[in-house]
Amino acid sequence: MLLHSGQSGSRLRYGRTCLEHPGKETMQVTQFHGSLPGYRLRQTAASFLIMIACLLCSTLAGMLFFHQGLSEDTIILLYVMGVVICTKLTHGAGYGITASFAAVLLFNYFFTIPYNSLAVDDSNYPVTFFIMGVTSLIASTITSSEKKSASTARFQAEQANAFYELTRSLRGTVTMEEAEQKIVTCFRQTFGVEVRFAPGDKPAESSVFLNGPGNGTSSRKNRFRNWVIAGKEKTYGVLSIPEQQADQLDESQLRLMDSMCQCAALGLEKTDSISRQLEIQEQVVQEHYRSDLLRSISHDLRTPLAGILGTCDMLLETEPEPARRRELIRGILQETAWLYSLVENILSLTRMEEGRLSLHCRPECAEELVEAAIRTVEIRHPDCHIGFEVPADLIMVQADGKLIVQLLVNLLENAIRHTLPDSGMDVQLKVDDKENMAVFTVRDEGCGLDPGDLPHLFEPFYTGEKNRMDRGRGTGLGLAICQSIAQAHGGWIRAQNRLDRSGAQFEVGIPLYDDGSPKQGSSLDEPGQTVMESASQ
Numbered sequence: 001m002l003l004h005s006g007q008s009g010s011r012l013r014y015g016r017t018c019l020e021h022p023g024k025e026t027m028q029v030t031q032f033h034g035s036l037p038g039y040r041l042r043q044t045a046a047s048f049l050i051m052i053a054c055l056l057c058s059t060l061a062g063m064l065f066f067h068q069g070l071s072e073d074t075i076i077l078l079y080v081m082g083v084v085i086c087t088k089l090t091h092g093a094g095y096g097i098t099a100s101f102a103a104v105l106l107f108n109y110f111f112t113i114p115y116n117s118l119a120v121d122d123s124n125y126p127v128t129f130f131i132m133g134v135t136s137l138i139a140s141t142i143t144s145s146e147k148k149s150a151s152t153a154r155f156q157a158e159q160a161n162a163f164y165e166l167t168r169s170l171r172g173t174v175t176m177e178e179a180e181q182k183i184v185t186c187f188r189q190t191f192g193v194e195v196r197f198a199p200g201d202k203p204a205e206s207s208v209f210l211n212g213p214g215n216g217t218s219s220r221k222n223r224f225r226n227w228v229i230a231g232k233e234k235t236y237g238v239l240s241i242p243e244q245q246a247d248q249l250d251e252s253q254l255r256l257m258d259s260m261c262q263c264a265a266l267g268l269e270k271t272d273s274i275s276r277q278l279e280i281q282e283q284v285v286q287e288h289y290r291s292d293l294l295r296s297i298s299h300d301l302r303t304p305l306a307g308i309l310g311t312c313d314m315l316l317e318t319e320p321e322p323a324r325r326r327e328l329i330r331g332i333l334q335e336t337a338w339l340y341s342l343v344e345n346i347l348s349l350t351r352m353e354e355g356r357l358s359l360h361c362r363p364e365c366a367e368e369l370v371e372a373a374i375r376t377v378e379i380r381h382p383d384c385h386i387g388f389e390v391p392a393d394l395i396m397v398q399a400d401g402k403l404i405v406q407l408l409v410n411l412l413e414n415a416i417r418h419t420l421p422d423s424g425m426d427v428q429l430k431v432d433d434k435e436n437m438a439v440f441t442v443r444d445e446g447c448g449l450d451p452g453d454l455p456h457l458f459e460p461f462y463t464g465e466k467n468r469m470d471r472g473r474g475t476g477l478g479l480a481i482c483q484s485i486a487q488a489h490g491g492w493i494r495a496q497n498r499l500d501r502s503g504a505q506f507e508v509g510i511p512l513y514d515d516g517s518p519k520q521g522s523s524l525d526e527p528g529q530t531v532m533e534s535a536s537q
Contacts, residue, residue, distance in 0.1 A: 043250075047090035051099050054089075058082030059106050066111055075111055076132050079103035083136040087143040096140030104133045155252050162190045162256060163263055170267035174278060179271040180237065183264045190260070191253060193245040196224070199237040227261045231269035239264070301342070304335035330382060337380030341413060344406065345477045359400045359488055363513045366395040366438045370427050373408035377416070384416055387426035395431055396513035397438045399489055404510065407485045410478035411442040411506050418504070419446035437491065437509035448497040449504045457495050458483040486510070 062075040083103055087096030105118065108129060113121045120126060169182040180197050187195040224240035239261060249257065311328045314320070320328065367390060374386050397404070408427070415425045428441040449457070456462045461476040479495075486493040491509040498505050 043091050047092065047095050050089045051086045051095045051102075054082040054086040055079075055099060055102055055106060058103065059110060062107075062111060072107075072111060072128075075107065076128075079107055079132070080136050080139055084139050084143050087140045088147060093140070093144040096144055097137065100133055100136035100140055103136055104129050107132065151252070155256070159256050159259065162186075162260055165190070166260055166263055167267065170264075170271065173267075173271050174274050176236075176268065176271060176275060179268055183239070183267070187239065187257075187260065187264075191241075191249065191257065193241050193249075196240045197237055198240065200235070227257065229261055229265045229268065231265050231272070233269075236265065236268045236272070301339070304339055308332055308335050334380060334382075341380070341409070345410070345481055348406070348477075348481050359403070361398050361400050361489070363396050364399050364401045364404070366397050366429055366440070366510075367391065369397075369399075369401055369404050370408060370429055370440065372401075373405045373412060374427065376405065376409050377412045380413075381416055383421060385424065386412065387424065389426070389428055391429050391431075393431075395429060395438050397510045398513045399510050403485045404489075407482045407508065408440060408442070410482050411508070414478055414506075415442060415444035415446070415504070419444045431512065432509065435509060436512050436514070438512055440508045440510070441505055442508075443498060443503060443505040445501065445503045448502055449495060454495060458493070482506075482508070 058078045058081070062078050065074055065078070080103070083096060083099045086099040087093070090096070108120070108125070109116060109118055112125055166183070166186045169186050170179055173179040173182065176199070180199060184195050184197050187193075223243040225243050225246040227239040229236050229239055311332050315325065315328060370388055374388060377386065378384065412425070412427075419425065423445040425442070425444040428443070430439050430441070431437070432439050453462075458479050459476075460480040462480075463476040483493050486508050490511050493509075494507045496505060496507075497503070
């Protein structure tokens with residue numbers, strides 16, 4: 001539904017009736033009245049001057065031809081031509097009709113005997129006057145009809161083009177802010193006026209937002225003519241044009257404005273519906289993630305805690321040999337380390353979802369970050385052996401050291417979970433000069449990645465289609481957090497199968513230190529966003 005506000009206050013004008021409480025869907029909106037007094041006055045004055053000019057030019061040309069001895073028929077044709085030109089240039093058929101009668105009187109006054117008089121001396125002249133007047137009227141009517149048809153066709157073409165541009169610009173928008181900005185741009189380009197859009201469910205509030213506390217009464221320059229854009233269920237806002245510019249629009253442009261506002265209301269209604277659907281889908285996804293997290297945590301916490309409790313009972317109730325005691329304590333250590341890693345990942349996921357995990361970037365030695373990650377993993381998994389080729393040159397990265405260590409620890413523990421106890425793994429570090437990145441590569445000697453898992457590796461809670469018996473020891477959070485950390489640093493992460501032997505390798509690119517500000521990419525509030533380059537087996 002489309003409403004008009006004749007002034008910048010909260011009273012909305014429907015035809016001749018002012019309503020204090022607009023917005024009821026049962027009301028029928030009539031055409032906006034009294035909107036263009038200044039423009040109509042100028043239009044009337046211009047049309048009147050054009051009519052006078054056409055008649056004056058026809059009379060002067062007729063006097064010139066008359067003194068040169070040309071016949072009266074030529075002068076009559078001059079007046080008919082003047083009437084046609086007048087009809088073509090003026091607004092409204094009345095000026096052409098008036099010019100037709102005025103042409104007959106001027107011809108009688110200046111070019112018939114007695115001259116400079118309206119008296120008729122020849123009985124044939126009344127017939128001539130009648131034929132001349134009828135001819136002028138017919139010519140004026142035909143010209144006016146053609147002019148109206150051309151104007152209608154032009155208006156329809158402009159209307160169709162404006163509708164096309166508006167619908168095309170609104171196609172694919174998913175947020176109300178984007179749709180409102182596109183509507184303002186389209187109206188500004190179509191009508192060449194300043195356009196403002198104030199979102200809000202109440203027209204009065206939107207008008208106050210546009211005009212300020214003074215309600216737009218301080219000066220005419222600060223007053224706006226408002227169009228309230230409303231859908232079937234709610235009002236989306238107020239489209240406003242400064243009153244001085246609105247007075248320059250003619251009735252056809254106002255009709256086009258009405259139609260485009262209705263089209264904009266439909267577009268906003270559709271965008272609002274899409275936005276609500278996306279919010280519902282996002283809530284469903286978040287609820288699904290929460291359910292998966294709770295289900296995974298309930299299983300993954302129970303298993304190591306039961307082992308820790310059983311081992312502690314055994315240590316308290318029995319006195320095992322020192323070697324056996326050492327083995328039991330090592331088991332407690334491993335289970336506790338695994339629980340600590342799980343809690344770290346859960347806390348990181350919580351911070352990322354809330355947007356509270358910020359980066360504290362500074363120059364870091366990449367070699368030291370790798371060694372810190374290896375030490376952490378070897379403490380948690382004393383039986384594993386991780387190889388590391390120390391690069392010849394010092395490699396400095398601009399990064400948050402704690403997060404990069406967490407990223408590498410997640411990759412190494414992911415490799416441990418998917419390889420046999422006696423299998424090897426290693427970390428490589430090199431520089432990619434083309435991308436100006438330090439590339440960390442974690443390789444294992446396991447069974448490799450299944451091609452069906454590659455597109456989903458970095459999705460939260462995804463634990464793979466293979467080796468489902470091992471899924472109880474993984475929540476599917478580690479790789480998703482790795483990707484978020486890499487992207488937040490302006491880097492990337494890739495996964496593929498090794499080409500030299502069986503096994504998987506993960507590559508992480510982190511920007512090199514460049515004596516400048518931190519090169520950060522996306523924020524850490526979208527751990528499920530997949531921007532991955534995968535290579536098939």
